[in-house]
Amino acid sequence: MLKKxxxxxxxxxxxxxxxxxxLRIVPGNPVAVLMGEHGNQETIDRMSKExxxxxxxxxQFFRYIGNSLKGDFGTSISMGKPVGQLMAAAFGNTxxxxxxxxxxxxxxxGICGIIAAAKKGKIPDHLxxxxxxxGISMPVFMVAMLLQYLFAYHLHWxxxxxxxxxxxxxxxxxxxxxxxxxxxxxxxxxxxxxxLEDDYIDTARAKGLGRMAVxxxxxxxxxxxxxxxxxxxxxxxxxxxxxxTETIFSINGIGRLAVQAIGSRDIPLLQGTAxxxxxxxxxxxLAADGLYRVLDPxxxxxx
Amino acid sequence: MMQNRRIRRxxxxxxxxxxxxxxxxxxxxxxxxxxxxxxAISRDITTMDVAKTTDDYMIPMNVFDRLFETRPGENxxxxxxxxxxxxxxxxxxxGLTYDFTLLDGVVFSNGSALTASDVQFSFERLLKIGNQNTxxxxxxxxxxxxxxxxxxxxxxFTVKDDTHFSITLKxxxxxxxxxxxxxxxxxxxxETMTDGFGTEPAETIGSGPYIVTEWVSNDHxxxxxxxxxxxxxxxVKKVTAKVIPDANTQNLMFQNGELDLIDLRNQDGAVIQSIxxxxxxxxxxxxxxVGMIFMILxxxxxxxxxxxxxxxxxxxxxxxxxxATLYNGDAKKENGIIxxxxxxxxxDLEGFNYDPEGAKALLQEAGYAPxxxxxxxxxxxxxxxxxxxxxxxxxxxxxxxxxxxxxxxYDHAAWLEKRGSGAMDSFxxxxxxxxxxxANIMYTFFGTVDNSTHRSVNxxxxxxxxxxxxxxxxVDDAERMAxxxxxxxxxxxxxxxxxxxxxxxxxxxxxxRVKEFVPQWAGFxxxxxxxxxxxx
Numbered sequence: 001m002l003k004k005x006x007x008x009x010x011x012x013x014x015x016x017x018x019x020x021x022x023l024r025i026v027p028g029n030p031v032a033v034l035m036g037e038h039g040n041q042e043t044i045d046r047m048s049k050e051x052x053x054x055x056x057x058x059x060q061f062f063r064y065i066g067n068s069l070k071g072d073f074g075t076s077i078s079m080g081k082p083v084g085q086l087m088a089a090a091f092g093n094t095x096x097x098x099x100x101x102x103x104x105x106x107x108x109x110g111i112c113g114i115i116a117a118a119k120k121g122k123i124p125d126h127l128x129x130x131x132x133x134x135g136i137s138m139p140v141f142m143v144a145m146l147l148q149y150l151f152a153y154h155l156h157w158x159x160x161x162x163x164x165x166x167x168x169x170x171x172x173x174x175x176x177x178x179x180x181x182x183x184x185x186x187x188x189x190x191x192x193x194x195x196l197e198d199d200y201i202d203t204a205r206a207k208g209l210g211r212m213a214v215x216x217x218x219x220x221x222x223x224x225x226x227x228x229x230x231x232x233x234x235x236x237x238x239x240x241x242x243x244x245t246e247t248i249f250s251i252n253g254i255g256r257l258a259v260q261a262i263g264s265r266d267i268p269l270l271q272g273t274a275x276x277x278x279x280x281x282x283x284x285x286l287a288a289d290g291l292y293r294v295l296d297p298x299x300x301x302x303x
Numbered sequence: 304m305m306q307n308r309r310i311r312r313x314x315x316x317x318x319x320x321x322x323x324x325x326x327x328x329x330x331x332x333x334x335x336x337x338x339x340x341x342x343a344i345s346r347d348i349t350t351m352d353v354a355k356t357t358d359d360y361m362i363p364m365n366v367f368d369r370l371f372e373t374r375p376g377e378n379x380x381x382x383x384x385x386x387x388x389x390x391x392x393x394x395x396x397x398g399l400t401y402d403f404t405l406l407d408g409v410v411f412s413n414g415s416a417l418t419a420s421d422v423q424f425s426f427e428r429l430l431k432i433g434n435q436n437t438x439x440x441x442x443x444x445x446x447x448x449x450x451x452x453x454x455x456x457x458x459x460f461t462v463k464d465d466t467h468f469s470i471t472l473k474x475x476x477x478x479x480x481x482x483x484x485x486x487x488x489x490x491x492x493x494e495t496m497t498d499g500f501g502t503e504p505a506e507t508i509g510s511g512p513y514i515v516t517e518w519v520s521n522d523h524x525x526x527x528x529x530x531x532x533x534x535x536x537x538x539v540k541k542v543t544a545k546v547i548p549d550a551n552t553q554n555l556m557f558q559n560g561e562l563d564l565i566d567l568r569n570q571d572g573a574v575i576q577s578i579x580x581x582x583x584x585x586x587x588x589x590x591x592x593v594g595m596i597f598m599i600l601x602x603x604x605x606x607x608x609x610x611x612x613x614x615x616x617x618x619x620x621x622x623x624x625x626x627a628t629l630y631n632g633d634a635k636k637e638n639g640i641i642x643x644x645x646x647x648x649x650x651d652l653e654g655f656n657y658d659p660e661g662a663k664a665l666l667q668e669a670g671y672a673p674x675x676x677x678x679x680x681x682x683x684x685x686x687x688x689x690x691x692x693x694x695x696x697x698x699x700x701x702x703x704x705x706x707x708x709x710x711x712x713y714d715h716a717a718w719l720e721k722r723g724s725g726a727m728d729s730f731x732x733x734x735x736x737x738x739x740x741x742a743n744i745m746y747t748f749f750g751t752v753d754n755s756t757h758r759s760v761n762x763x764x765x766x767x768x769x770x771x772x773x774x775x776x777x778v779d780d781a782e783r784m785a786x787x788x789x790x791x792x793x794x795x796x797x798x799x800x801x802x803x804x805x806x807x808x809x810x811x812x813x814x815x816r817v818k819e820f821v822p823q824w825a826g827f828x829x830x831x832x833x834x835x836x837x838x839x
Contacts, residue, residue, distance in 0.1 A: 027720050027721070028720045036357055038435065161547060249552070250548060260521070
């Protein structure tokens with residue numbers, strides 16, 4: 001595990017360097033963007049110097065890493081506030097949104113997959129697999145707009161946008177989790193069907209256990225390994241990939257912050273959000289590895 | 304049996320959840336308090352401090368006062384500069400020194416008296432920060448020393464007592480009062496202009512009709528009526544401006560009654576036509592964007608340095624078609640540089656009419672075969688949707704006239720860098736007037752060699768550049784207007800140094816709760832909240 005942690009740290013450092021260098025290679029000065037139409041070259045040059053943007057890239061990089069280790073991610077050029085403060089304010093919303101989306105995907109996708117497996121070849125199977133195909137193939141913006149139109153605009157059940165209350169997160173969570181629900185449903189169905197063909201399932205049936213007991217107590221428990229791994233990976237993807245959902249539903253989250261940073265070429269903010277999402281993905285992978293070890297004793301024992 | 308019971312239990316749980324959502328959900332739309340105006344903004348403000356922004360003026364316009372204001376003209380008359388904090392002023396015969404008298408008894412929202420030293424501090428602070436909006440205070444004598452941090456105060460700014468002060472300029476500028484009406488020249492309480500000014504609502508204190516009470520980054524800000532405001536109480540008592548980046552979400556919120564006023568600038572033309580002009584036709588409000596959409600042709604470019612080529616380009620563009628098809632008629636043709644609505648605008652100036660055959664003949668005269676003239680039209684990726692279509696339309700129109708203009712899209716930062724280097728072949732630009740004076744646009748593009756280079760115009764006639772710079776110093780209004788119009792004629796008709804296209808309309812739609820709304824005189828997205836009257 002220690003080896004994996006060290007690998008993760010190395011990946012983080014490399015990603016940080018890559019982001020840092022790439023942001024400085026692409027043409028365009030963040031100060032010029034900040035100054036907009038009224039900027040003159042003299043002021044742009046002076047401010048670039050004041051911000052240390054003219055220094056060698058490696059000097060800037062090591063200073064950035066040093067400050068980051070102390071928890072100082074710099075100050076946003078476009079918003080004039082500490083990057084750490086902006087990310088902390090946004091992360092809470094992203095976390096609620098991602099957890100809500102994951103919960104929806106796991107529960108809804110899981111139920112669909114189980115029913116489809118239990119009713120293989122029958123109407124519920126075709127129905128739920130049709131749903132899951134829809135989930136996988138519909139782009140998130142389309143799901144979001146349809147949900148907004150139906151449940152917020154037409155039925156007035158839920159807010160159109162915002163992050164004022166838990167109700168505001170229902171539609172975005174469903175929109176964001178829709179795609180993952182489709183994948184989970186398909187995976188649950190296929191792994192369950194594989195497991196249901198194993199010998200020990202026949203043994204359980206022969207012992208006179210009911211259909212539900214066989215399905216939940218024996219088949220599902222043993223089919224969980226790939227499903228849980230996928231869930232862990234999905235959670236980190238949901239945490240880092242909510243840009244469109246956050247924009248459509250006006251949620252102040254990490255994704256929207258990143259889009260804003262790209263638009264204004266706000267290097268400190270862009271570095272901060274990029275590193276943060278990288279860390280989330282790496283943590284997601286580590287969590288998946290960890291879960292694998294917990295769920296599968298063979299891996300734990302090094303078999 | 305057991306299975307059926309489970310299914311029934313799950314169904315009951317599901318029904319309870321739906322009921323709970325629907326019961327609480329019917330109050331989903333935000334209920335507005337009486338006198339509350341609910342707005343949507345497409346992106347969050349970056350600061351409330353005019354020393355650090357030239358874009359985010361909504362809070363400065365409503366929380367601070369200025370010495371002058373520019374007000375929309377009545378019944379289509381041009382906008383006029385009126386006194387605000389300034390109760391009286393006079394200008395010396397040489398046009399250099401202005402003597403001002405402030406209104407008596409003006410207080411900031413924290414109860415402190417507004418004095419001449421607050422005005423001085425606000426001016427000097429722009430220079431000391433040296434970031435944005437330094438152009439106007441740079442006109443004051445002694446500004447270079449303050450900017451260079453060699454002096455603490457402006458030698459050209461003399462405070463006589465709490466309500467009297469004088470400002471001496473480096474060179475005469477008849478447009479100075481108009482410039483002082485720009486939101487950039489907002490006056491704040493010098494005691495509160497410390498570290499938190501512009502970011503912390505409690506430390507952002509002005510004497511305007513509203514107080515900023517809350518600003519949650521990337522979410523919303525709130526303005527509330529300033530009970531210490533010197534004028535009459537406005538109809539709107541509270542403003543909640545929410546950050547709603549998605550145009551479709553804004554659209555749904557307006558139709559759902561969650562917004563009281565919508566700025567249609569970001570809405571698709573088809574949505575405006577099919578929804579707003581159809582369903583809310585009687586609630587539409589429009590105002591010209593006092594400014595210009597124009598085409599810049601870099602005079603250092605191989606082909607564009609030839610005046611005949613530039614004239615041919617101007618003649619090859621069918622502006623009537625662009626206005627009718629891309630702007631749905633919500634725009635008017637412009638021929639000059641000084642836009643309609645600005646006091647020196649020349650309504651009689653003749654531009655280049657659409658004449659593709661004439662354009663081809665001019666190209667032939669210039670010695671170029673069809674397709675030989677080539678250049679790039681650089682497009683900013685953040686350009687509005689309609690402007691992006693104008694790029695495509697113009698490229699196609701030029702191709703029909705035998706000119707090969709390729710549209711290339713750049714990321715905003717890269718676009719700015721290329722334009723700033725003076726190496727951009729051509730681009731379509733939009734200039735909105737910051738204040739009602741022709742210098743605002745003429746000086747920006749043709750006032751100095753640097754200005755001309757920085758915007759990739761590269762206009763070579765230094766005599767004309769010197770005349771543009773000198774025009775703002777002409778004290779006599781009639782003489783000044785004549786000089787600007789003569790310069791404009793030379794730049795447009797003789798040199799084709801600027802291809803005027805159009806001035807578009809800025810459209811808004813009132814919600815049911817808003818009785819009347821008068822947009823800012825130049826069509827800013829930011830508005831004076833006192834110009835909104837609620838029904839209740």
